[in-house]
Amino acid sequence: MHRNDVKAEAALRATGLSKRFDDFQAVSDVTFDVRRGRAFGLLGPNGSGKTTIVRLLNGVLAPTAGSVELFGEPLTQESGDSLRQRIGVQTDTNLYETLTVHKNLKIWGELYGVPKAKLPGRIAELLEVLGLADRAGSLAGTLSKGMRQKVAVGRAIIHEPELLFLDEPTAGLDPEASLELIDYLKQMIASGKTTLVICTHQLHGLEELCEDAGFLMHGEMVARGQITDLISDRWPGRRVTVSLGDSGPTGSAAAALVARAVPGGEAAVSPAGSLALALADDAAVEAAVAALAAGGAAIRAVVPDTPTLGDLYFDVITKQREDAR
Numbered sequence: 001m002h003r004n005d006v007k008a009e010a011a012l013r014a015t016g017l018s019k020r021f022d023d024f025q026a027v028s029d030v031t032f033d034v035r036r037g038r039a040f041g042l043l044g045p046n047g048s049g050k051t052t053i054v055r056l057l058n059g060v061l062a063p064t065a066g067s068v069e070l071f072g073e074p075l076t077q078e079s080g081d082s083l084r085q086r087i088g089v090q091t092d093t094n095l096y097e098t099l100t101v102h103k104n105l106k107i108w109g110e111l112y113g114v115p116k117a118k119l120p121g122r123i124a125e126l127l128e129v130l131g132l133a134d135r136a137g138s139l140a141g142t143l144s145k146g147m148r149q150k151v152a153v154g155r156a157i158i159h160e161p162e163l164l165f166l167d168e169p170t171a172g173l174d175p176e177a178s179l180e181l182i183d184y185l186k187q188m189i190a191s192g193k194t195t196l197v198i199c200t201h202q203l204h205g206l207e208e209l210c211e212d213a214g215f216l217m218h219g220e221m222v223a224r225g226q227i228t229d230l231i232s233d234r235w236p237g238r239r240v241t242v243s244l245g246d247s248g249p250t251g252s253a254a255a256a257l258v259a260r261a262v263p264g265g266e267a268a269v270s271p272a273g274s275l276a277l278a279l280a281d282d283a284a285v286e287a288a289v290a291a292l293a294a295g296g297a298a299i300r301a302v303v304p305d306t307p308t309l310g311d312l313y314f315d316v317i318t319k320q321r322e323d324a325r
């Protein structure tokens with residue numbers, strides 16, 4: 001692919017991005033890009049630099065070193081104003097406290113240039129999606145934390161931005177509202193019109209929204225890429241748990257059957273006598289299960305044990321902490 005084509009595909013590109021606050025290095029030499037129409041998870045422990053990076057990416061903070069390109073254009077003070085119309089940002093829940101929820105959304109819709117004829121319909125849609133329809137007339141200052149969060153998200157997406165930055169959008173939301181918001185974001189991504197950068201500590205199910213992720217530690221991006229690739233690089237092959245009844249071999253006797261049938265595979269015995277198998281491929285899993293059955297094992301279930309984004313997060317972060325010691 002020609003270099004310019006690659007460039008055209010990136011909605012966002014950060015190159016060597018660094019930020020120093022006085023004598024504290026908050027972000028160090030971070031490079032990554034986010035392709036148009038994809039969702040990118042910016043993940044890492046508290047204080048690892050996620051919010052600072054989002055602020056650098058949307059031009060609220062100026063980098064100490066490095067550069068940002070949005071839609072192939074360098075982000076500068078001059079370009080920032082026009083580029084900002086194409087992006088949406090939710091980094092905090094500061095609202096106009098003495099105005100209603102409806103008015104808060106209306107003001108932001110106008111600021112972002114949503115056409116007058118379209119704005120009432122768009123506000124109604126967002127109030128519905130965010131479960132705020134019955135609070136449209138409430139003053140923002142009287143809302144609960146979760147409700148404020150919903151308004152802040154609504155404010156960021158009211159103009160259907162091409163590039164959306166969300167910082168902990170589900171913080172404070174109840175589980176149902178959180179799922180609804182993630183579903184709505186999935187629809188936005190599926191429409192192909194929006195690119196998303198999301199910082200979150202809520203990893204469960206996030207891989208259904210984000211294809212790609214970057215992991216931060218102490219301001220450095222220590223791993224990044226497509227989540228499925230990062231997982232298969234760390235845990236190659238197939239993993240399954242085989243639950244065994246007592247009427248046949250269990251534990252180490254069952255593990256020995258697998259070891260004979262599939263040399264090189266791993267069979268770890270759980271306290272309940274089941275086996276956690278880590279094998280090269282599906283054929284090896286079939287051979288292991290066949291060997292267990294032939295050896296008289298009472299196989300109750302064979303359940304895929306695919307590592308999740310949560311497993312990946314802990315693996316990346318824990319390894320980094322160990323390496324730092």
Ligand SMILES: Nc1ncnc2c1ncn2[C@@H]1O[C@H](COP(=O)(O)OP(=O)(O)OP(=O)(O)O)[C@@H](O)[C@H]1O
Pocket residue numbers: 021024026044045046047048049050051052053
């Ligand atoms: N304006 C500032 N002045 C000085 N230090 C700052 C400033 N903004 C951020 N920091 C520091 O930079 C580091 C990274 O902060 P940041 O808010 O980016 O982390 P984060 O990964 O978003 O954390 P969290 O998950 O807790 O939201 C922290 O140590 C923070 O104290």
